[in-house]
Amino acid sequence: MIERSIVTELEGIVGKDRVLTSPEELAVYAYDGTFYEGRPDVVVMPLSAPEVSKILQLAVRERIPVVPRGAGTGLAGGSVPVHGGIILNLAMMNKILEIDGVNSVAVAQPGVVTGDLQNAVEQRGLFYPPDPASLKQCTIGGNVAMNGGGPRGLKYGVTKDYVLGLEVVLPSGDILRLGGKSIKNVTGYSLMQLFVGSEGTLGVVTEVTVKLLPLPKARSAALVVFPSMERAAGIVNTILGAGVVPSTIEIMDDTTIKCVEAYLRMGLPLDVEALIIVEVDGDETSVASQLEAVAQICLENGARSVTRATTARAIDEVWLARRSVSPSLARMRPSKLGEDISVPRSAILPVVKSIQEIGRRNELTIAVFGHISDGNLHPNILFDRRDPDEMQRVEKASREIFAAAVGFGGTLSGEHGIGLLKREFLPLDLSPQVIEAMRAVKSAFDPHNILNPGKVFPN
Numbered sequence: 001m002i003e004r005s006i007v008t009e010l011e012g013i014v015g016k017d018r019v020l021t022s023p024e025e026l027a028v029y030a031y032d033g034t035f036y037e038g039r040p041d042v043v044v045m046p047l048s049a050p051e052v053s054k055i056l057q058l059a060v061r062e063r064i065p066v067v068p069r070g071a072g073t074g075l076a077g078g079s080v081p082v083h084g085g086i087i088l089n090l091a092m093m094n095k096i097l098e099i100d101g102v103n104s105v106a107v108a109q110p111g112v113v114t115g116d117l118q119n120a121v122e123q124r125g126l127f128y129p130p131d132p133a134s135l136k137q138c139t140i141g142g143n144v145a146m147n148g149g150g151p152r153g154l155k156y157g158v159t160k161d162y163v164l165g166l167e168v169v170l171p172s173g174d175i176l177r178l179g180g181k182s183i184k185n186v187t188g189y190s191l192m193q194l195f196v197g198s199e200g201t202l203g204v205v206t207e208v209t210v211k212l213l214p215l216p217k218a219r220s221a222a223l224v225v226f227p228s229m230e231r232a233a234g235i236v237n238t239i240l241g242a243g244v245v246p247s248t249i250e251i252m253d254d255t256t257i258k259c260v261e262a263y264l265r266m267g268l269p270l271d272v273e274a275l276i277i278v279e280v281d282g283d284e285t286s287v288a289s290q291l292e293a294v295a296q297i298c299l300e301n302g303a304r305s306v307t308r309a310t311t312a313r314a315i316d317e318v319w320l321a322r323r324s325v326s327p328s329l330a331r332m333r334p335s336k337l338g339e340d341i342s343v344p345r346s347a348i349l350p351v352v353k354s355i356q357e358i359g360r361r362n363e364l365t366i367a368v369f370g371h372i373s374d375g376n377l378h379p380n381i382l383f384d385r386r387d388p389d390e391m392q393r394v395e396k397a398s399r400e401i402f403a404a405a406v407g408f409g410g411t412l413s414g415e416h417g418i419g420l421l422k423r424e425f426l427p428l429d430l431s432p433q434v435i436e437a438m439r440a441v442k443s444a445f446d447p448h449n450i451l452n453p454g455k456v457f458p459n
């Protein structure tokens, strides 16, 4: 419990109306997108970097844990205050400070919702490509902290590929300005990138400068049905080998297809092993030729059917199945554990087969879907948390899935991060020396371990 005098000091920094202490208000900040739970002692909503700086200095002085929070959509337990303390809610720092068309950059406060940033730059003919499925809720600060990605990863990369500048407040209270609007910058260590993906454990991001691209003039999509998973998994390299780089290739396995069809009844085939969605973008002529090339390649390589979508409405319909995966899976069993492994493209087929085998061996339903073009797969285990025997099998299966991913040259997480969910599995992926080097970085920036304690590192 935090003493009343500390709350009064916090109120002195940000004002009374931006400090929350009632049990009802605190309960709202006890969760993220996982099943972890942890009640904060107080929620503070700063409006500026100097306010964040004062809050962190107070927290260091009193050794109070501070958990930065954007929208709380994280899927690793990262913003859950398991040790209580202060939730630093950055959602009110939500202004787009500048859209600079000459330099093709945008400058935003951390609480700007990613989708709002995308819409704002698109109105100026510009494009911010990173597209987490949560973009209508998650914040740009949360994306930087998690190095968020999305379906467009293969062609356009992820958040780290767009961050040009950051303002970060350290636990010491120091406010660092790193990078800026220059595309190239190799002055000193690449400290800025260290904060991208640091999961709120090294510093608090209070301003983000991102690179923008010209907005593609057109896009089209195709829904492709593959009777064989083997042919579906191999199609990415065939498409790339033909010189076409789609903006997106998503895959759904047979379990996922069945769950979506049970939910939507949209006529998806139930006798096939995989379905993929391919999207291409560019100028109108190139989009038409890319779509035709993709359709031909798929049909020549084992696809049963290709549904082409060239209007905004038709593209939206093609995406409906993929967009509905999470709600379709959620209604099958009381609990769902979404993993986020990432493997080299060549390992997609063996890793999918391994996951299916892990499901059979542990008598669990595991649906596999994800961003096949960049090797980032989301095996989702469906189960009931109240059943201790099933919980044990889920934990065993998770470990086996991670081991399979690492065994095939992949990694524990492609975009959701480690947080609480995967911290005990870190040694499966990283050597003791690497973990020790990371711990040294953590203690250099946060010697008193007040910033998001208990996250990322194994106990």
Ligand SMILES: Cc1cc2nc3c(=O)[nH]c(=O)nc-3n(C[C@H](O)[C@H](O)[C@H](O)COP(=O)(O)OP(=O)(O)OC[C@H]3O[C@@H](n4cnc5c(N)ncnc54)[C@H](O)[C@@H]3O)c2cc1C
Binding pocket: 032, 033, 067, 068, 069, 070, 071, 072, 073, 074, 075, 077, 078, 079, 090, 110, 131, 132, 133, 134, 137, 138, 139, 140, 141, 142, 143, 144, 145, 146, 147, 148, 149, 150, 151, 199, 200, 201, 203, 204, 205, 206, 326, 415, 416, 452
């Ligand atoms: C339905 C659904 C779909 C999703 N799809 C995707 C997807 O396609 N791709 C993807 O990458 N993720 C996805 N996610 C996960 C999540 O949306 C991302 O991790 C996102 O980047 C989190 O942003 P947030 O603002 O909600 O951050 P939060 O959940 O509030 O915080 C996440 C982490 O970032 C830290 N943090 C937040 N803001 C700051 C800051 N300003 N400074 C320092 N640290 C900070 C927190 O301490 C925490 O550790 C999905 C989540 C859901 C619920």
